[in-house]
Amino acid sequence: MTAVAEIMDYDEVLERFDPVLGLEVHVELSTDTKMFCGCPNFFGSDPNTQVCPVCLGMPGALPVVNGKAVESAIRIGLALNCEVAEQCRFARKNYFYPDMPKNFQTSQYDEPIVFEGHLDVVLDDGETFRVGIERAHMEEDTGKSLHVGGADGRIHGAEHSLLDYNRAGVPLIEIVTKPITGAGHRAPEVARAYVTALRDLLRSMHVSDVRMDQGSLRCDANVSLSPKGSGEFGTRTETKNVNSLRSVERAVRYEMRRHAAVLASGGEIVQETRHFDESTASTSSGRPKETAEDYRYFPEPDLVPIAPSQEWVEQLRTTLPELPWQRRRRVQQDWQLSDEELRDLVNAGALDLVAATVDAGASPAEARSWWVAYLSQQANERGVDLASLPITPEQVARVVELVGEGTLTHKLARQVVDGVLAGKGDPDEVVAAEGIEVVSDDSALQSAIDEALAAQPDVADKIRGGKVQAAGAIVGAVMKATQGQADAKRVRELVLASCGQE
Amino acid sequence: MTSTASGGDAELTGLSASELAAKISAGETSSEEVTRAHLDRIAAVDPEVHAFLHVDADGAVEAARGADEARSAGGAASPLAGVPLALKDVLTTSDMPTTCGSKMLEDWTSPYDSTVVQRLRAAGVVVLGKTNMDEFAMGSSTENSAYGPTRNPWDTDRVPGGSGGGSSAALAAFEAPLAIGTDTGGSIRQPAAVTGTVGVKPTYGGVSRHGLVAFSSSLDQAGPCGRTVLDAALLHEVIAGHDPMDATSIDAPVPRVTAAAREGAAGDLRGVRVGVVREFGGQGYQEGVQQSFRAAVDQLTELGAEVVEVSCPHFEHALSAYYLIAPSECSSNLARFDAMRYGLRVGDDGSRSTEEVMSLTREAGFGPEVKRRIMLGTYALSAGYYEAYYGQAQKVRTLVTRDFAAAFEQVDVLVSPTTPTTAFRIGERVEDPMAMYLADLCTIPSNLAGNASMSVPSGLSAEDGLPVGLQIMAPPMADDRLYRIGAAYETARDAATGGTLLDRVPRLEVAS
């Protein structure tokens, strides 16, 4: 196998080279049925239970285009500021692979449905970077191969392979950027921010599950380096198997450093597909191709051209939901956030969650505070995205409500949230099951106060003498005695009353 | 109709489909009786003719009883209810194998019925079995079948045409009164011509391709075959019409072909403008074929048609374009036969890789003509050659279509011989693919342009006594014109010769 590649210090890479990126994102559409047949499009079913003659490529079977998928493709194009083709065709991409039933993929080649657009991407410091979109086209997904007996489920060394065609024919949109230049040292960050923005956009449009972990959003990262100031593009590599947002950034960064090391030592970059390894954050060469792949594209004769009418396109434009960046602008005004506060919210991946929590009844300030502070911390500790925490905006809103009612103190509220995160149920269930409740029985509190006053007679005297600030020591003792379950405000009132200071 | 059919109830097997339907409908006979008569005839003559790859006697009798029950319950499903039919083995059937004449699909049974078969069943038509063909419909003689050639009932040393030679031979041998063929470059019309039967390639998109195992998707079209124009029309109306399972299917009413055939039989073609394609004749055309063609044109004139000569200058390039487009599409369509999911699998002994098993299977499963076309098409689509071959061929296709459009400005239909020669001898052209390809010279333009086209018998060639076909071509979705003119001509020809052409087919040796 290949030796560990030399890599160059990142700062040095940037002194000598300008990075050029190209990102190809495949998105599985969440249509009810597949691209060319009526099979259900549902993730996670038993192998080969969602198949028919069409998606199995049986002799005589013919494709019929899923109108809903075309609609999604056009809406995505509009959201990406693209032009919509007046007429476009499908093509056949011919190559043999067992997980592709017809041994050609029905795709679009030189006639994509949408083209020439852009996506404005907000970077960590709030700056906006415009990524050009070259095209987005429709195609069908392949089935899945499971190689048994080899290492890591890869084909090398496998004894046999199993095929699952449930995914064969699932509608895909491939979104291809124009070459991304001028990002400089921020290139890896731009790559991550772009995929993040795209994911958020598609999620808000309800066209895809956009789950990188389940493969419904997949990113191939093309990287090349151009000698500083030369303006000439270098040879690119295409890195696959980039399965998280963080990996997008790391894969780009690694390839930049590897390319630079190869070029600096007088070597040449091999145009190839590389495989990203999450565990080592490095890439390795895919199986080298003996000859350049010739896909023998030609127009798909089983399908007629698609010609979306102007009226349809305009009608679809009106169905676009509030797009993430529009929403950001509105939220900033409604919630009266500074640029910095908004950026923190966006960076924490909390905007949608806060908004949903507000929709569920919480105040923007409370909602923001929970997600950006305590819950972000919990997510970090668990090493997951904020959105992946097992708590819903509705549950957070309920906790906020319980605090507002005085049922919970802030401290108790955290205990309840911990209970929810631990899978103990809804906030109310956790409160009931754990017996977490503010001690509001005045008689129970009174005896604790009497004990505390008796234990600190000098303090008691000070209060009686009008030094109400001294009450804090007694309140603290009572809170300690009640293990925090008392409402401190009420305790203070009762302490002052006991000392005749109402 | 006097009959030369024997082995099986000659009274019944000699009748046309419309005559049989009428007798069944009147209760003079039953579908079961008719079906059994044809099954007996098949048993008697098919060992010699070899029109069928599979005969489903039990299924046919069962379907016939169903048709009889429906009739006695007062509900004949269609004008062809209870009439038997021979189905080209390239249309999928869920109750019989579909081999496409290939080892690749030996014993393969489809999990679904093609739309054509669904419509036949719904119409109460009885499917007798599946007919022989050139492998994956590639050929003009049925010699490319992996299961041996079919013989022409007119001379069993000769081919019945191809690729649908099984269907045309079954008709000429009175094994079935109706048949389904498919036509990519002439595979319905050329076999019809050389067996003295009627074959129609409907407008592309007129009949669903769902379940038609694809050879060349943009050219393939299923169509009706019969011994009379009226029978073909009745069958045409059963199988045609929009199908949501085929994106290239035309969503428009089916041309009223049966009414047109009945109107044509009255024999009046006054006001009809007929164009003779100047480019189809002369060198390479058998003299007897040309004589028969000229006589047919004279007959049309006598019926009142106005005949003019029309030039279609790009037709001479149609054959070359066809032999780039069809193989290109075939190289992609046949890629699915890879031993992974169905069909033949060779060499899977646990030691070989997927790629090796795929290669060994395709090596063993495909015959030489199929391999030739896959290689030709793969080459034509390759980077660096695409524009010169596939791209150029598509331009020719456009020019051929324009020739037709220009011609149909002047005339209602075009006519030509269906094929330059009569049936050739088995083996005669096997070693010479170019000679074989020339058999489709006159039929290919209609496939490239997607228009409707028919072959109707025009008599026997003087020098060899073998059948000759007259090709009639009409604009897309004007299939009814074929039937009107075809029926008019057929009626006049039969009147002139005192009987149908098939009255003169030699008696076959009947197996005892």
Ligand SMILES: [Zn+2]
């Ligand atoms: Zn399916």
